[in-house]
Amino acid sequence: MTEGEFDLFYTAAYPRLVGRLYTLTGDHAEAQDVVQEAFVRAWDRRSSVLTGERDPEVWIRLVAYRLAMSRWRRARHWWELLRGAHAPRPVPEPSPDHVALVAALRRLPEAQRTAIVLHHLCDLSVEQIAAETGAAVGTVKARLSRGRTALAAHLVSDKPHPTEKSCV
Template sequence: MSPDPPDFADFYQTARPGLVAEFYAYTGDLGEAQEIVQEAFIRAWTHWRKVSEYDRPRAWVARVGYRLAVSRWRRARTALASLVRHGPPPEVPEPSAASIALATALRTLPDAQRRAVIMHHLSGYSIAEIAAAEGVADGTVKARLSRGRQRLSTLLTDHNDQEDAHA
């Protein structure tokens, strides 16, 4: 009669330190090694019934880890090649004071009003499309838009008045 397969927790506690050391040596990066080993153990956990019956379950986890490491290197190499080929992404300009003020004012609106204003004025949805997406009547969307625009007008006028006072 063969012994019972090792409990996963015991296997993890026993095998993890050596595997982290092994992958640290392989990758040269402790964080990367820990992530690879963790992902390999997650995969072992999902297949533990089968893996626990292998003669050397640690070897299975290590093989999965090496495949993960190679996959990460390939992705990194592809990303680097893309960066070299296309160059760095273009500079993104800083948001204007007006954009910041609008975003700040929008955050003060109730969720339903904020969604209606953004969907209608920034995303170009019609009142009927917003009503369908929100599951409300057209009149409800019109009321939300009206209240939201009114509140934004007050907030943005107050903001502009404060800026003029500081200038």
């Protein structure tokens, strides 16, 4: 197909193809873009597409359709990512045990609370706690001992734990 023949083909087929793709996409500018891109690809492959036994308009329509679907999928994927990035993530409610532990820890003096949290929740050794807080090793041991005793007193409950079976 010569350049002049391609121009005639383009002039005749372009409006039909844009109309068909417009009904598919619902966006006239998008239809124009994908049909134009399909014609560019047809021109790049004119030796096989435009001179073969197949109808070149069918080939261009199929390429334009695939381009429109690909753009739609990318746009949908982008929208899902955007919407998902700002959607609030569900946060599980703290368990009753967690709430009770935090409340009991708040009732301890700060030095004891710090020693307990660093030792039992952060898995630091007594020596590491002493280095981090600037307290002597013996002081850290005393804070842990007193803190555990006070914490146990704050955590005592008359109600059976949900995992415990009552002896009734």
